[in-house]
Amino acid sequence: MKIELSHKLSSFKPFLFEELYRRERAERARGKDIISLAVGDPDIPTDRRIVADAIKEIKNGRNHRYPNTKGNENLRKEISAWHKRRFGLDFHHNDEVSILIGSKEGIAHLPFVVMNEGDYCLIPDPTYPTYRTGVVLCGGHIHDVPLEEKNGFLPDLGRIPQKVVNKTKLFFLNYPNNPTGAGATLDFFKDLVKWARRNGVVIAQDAAYCDIYFGEPAPSIMQVAGARDVAVEFYSSSKTYCMAGWRIGWVVGNSKLVCALNQLKENIDSGPFNAIQNAVAYGLKHHEEIVPPIRARFKARAERFCSALHHSGWRFPDPKGSCFVWARPPVKCSSLDAVLFMLEKAAILTAPGSGFGKCGEGYVRFSLTEPDAKLAEAARRIKALDWAALKK
Ligand SMILES: Cc1ncc(COP(=O)(O)O)c(C=O)c1O
Incomplete structure (x- = not known):
């Protein structure tokens, strides 16, 4: 054949x-x-204390059963506590936090929960390539948004054609930025949230490098009033804890979007190994010593x-x-x-x-x-x- x-x-x-x-x-x-x-x-x-914790967790038979797609409660609670310490934000671990098999997995799936065929997604240029994946698979269109050095590699929102914006459902961004190394200020995020609310566009801000900053701590878009109405933010243990091979990321923010992503994923995966989720929870608990x-x-x-x-x-x-x-x-x-x-x-x-x-x-x-x-x-x-x- x-x-x-x-x-x-x-x-x-x-x-x-x-x-x-x-x-x-x-x-x-x-x-x-x-x-x-x-x-x-x-x-x-990866820090040896996280590795030691993972070894202990692997030996625990309770962790050998199926995980829960949205992640185990221990890790979701630890994530909520960390966002509170780092940004002063409260996310309910039940419906505003979800665990991913690396943030890449959630990033690739998100377009399926907000886009229909023919809808537009705004993607920065240059970009981390995975933002395109889900958009292409769900039959969406991509509009590239230039990130220029003269603008500090931030998008010029005013230059996105309004007729594209009118057909846009989703906008992926990523600060601190891969590949440019640029940072975003809270003022930029404020303008972005205002723009997104005015235009009915969902913002997916990818914060994979939020703890690898070289000056002031990188802000979270979720610190902006009203962000929860329009945005989710992706996080990763890969760079923050040097755990790229362990495959744990998470998403926080708008509960309708977080729950919808879970609903989709329940039909695709069964979540990452509980032992590893608990090891990442250990890392979050000891973040201030390890990171x-x-x-x-x-x-x-x-x-x-x-x-x-x-x-x-x-x-x-x-x-x-x-x-x-x-x-x-x-x-x-x-x-x-x-x-x-x-x-x-x-x-x-x-x-x-x-x-x-x-x-x-x-x-x-x-x-x-x-x-x-x-x-x-x-x-x-x-x-x-x-x-x-x-x-x-
Ligand atoms: C901007 C950005 N987002 C997400 C990811 C994916 O990270 P993870 O290992 O959590 O899937 C990467 C990995 O290189 C990245 O550069």
């Missing part, structure tokens, strides 16, 4: 990055010592790496948070040319800005999720590059 794959699948072409990984493998096979700064996958191991050293480490890496890039002629505003540096090379060239040049001449793999959207063209994203010594070596190799050779 000749198996025919669906039309929808063709919307998910292999990533631009796949080609880069292929070239990286080829360079490695030739014996090159490649430093990969392309993906944001924290190198720092500041992680943040300090990312901040120190960002400062050192940015300083080296500035000295090497790269042009960029310093990141306000996240694990990324988003910068334009010393000479004018395409993102891909810059990435291939660095791979060939310095054995460093980075992510081309153009892979994150049209507005990313000309930029390169460096991920700071490799050990300090490797980042120092990468900085040294970058300093030694002769960019004039790229033009030849």
Whole structure:
């Protein structure tokens, strides 16, 4: 039988990055010592106290049964308590908090609960690619909203055409931002909530990097009065606790949306392993001891790496948070040319800005999720590059 794959699948072409990984493998096979700064996958191991708690929880037979799709009560209560401590916000653990199998899973499913075929979703450009996934699967349209350096990589709400806004159901945003490292202020979130309420648009703010900030603590959109009427916010244990492999995220906010997402997910998954949920609850309970050293480490890496890039002629505003540096090379060239040049001449793999959207063209994203010594070596190799050779 000749198996025919669906039309929808063709919307998910292999990533631009796949080609880069292929070239990286080829360079490695030739014996090159490649430093990969392309993906944001924290190198720092999960705190040993969380690991010890997880081992204890795995041994508990009660955790071996099916979990609850919306997450276990212990974790949901710990999440509520953390939002209270961090932002002064009360979320009821029953209907304003839901656990996800990593925030990526919830992000991909959210469009199904608010969008019908033909509806529009606003997605930043450049963007974290998963915002597109659910929109494409549910037959929605995407309108790209430019994030420009001159606007601090914040969207210019006034420039989104009103006829698009009128057909828009959902707007994904993400601050501290991947890939640009930009931050949003509470004033920006206030304007955004006002705009969303006026236009009847649901806001999905992705706060995956909310605790990797380098100055003032990153705000939550939910701190804005009235945000609960229009918004949900996604959180992740992946970067905050360096638990990317454990796959726990959560969503808080508008209870109708949180419950609708649960209703959908009850038909798809059965939630993450209870032992791991309890280990994340342990992390949240001890957040104030575990997270500041992680943040300090990312901040120190960002400062050192940015300083080296500035000295090497790269042009960029310093990141306000996240694990990324988003910068334009010393000479004018395409993102891909810059990435291939660095791979060939310095054995460093980075992510081309153009892979994150049209507005990313000309930029390169460096991920700071490799050990300090490797980042120092990468900085040294970058300093030694002769960019004039790229033009030849
Ligand atoms: C902006 C952003 N949101 C969400 C995620 C997904 O995180 P999780 O590991 O919780 O699925 C990532 C992961 O890189 C990300 O960069």
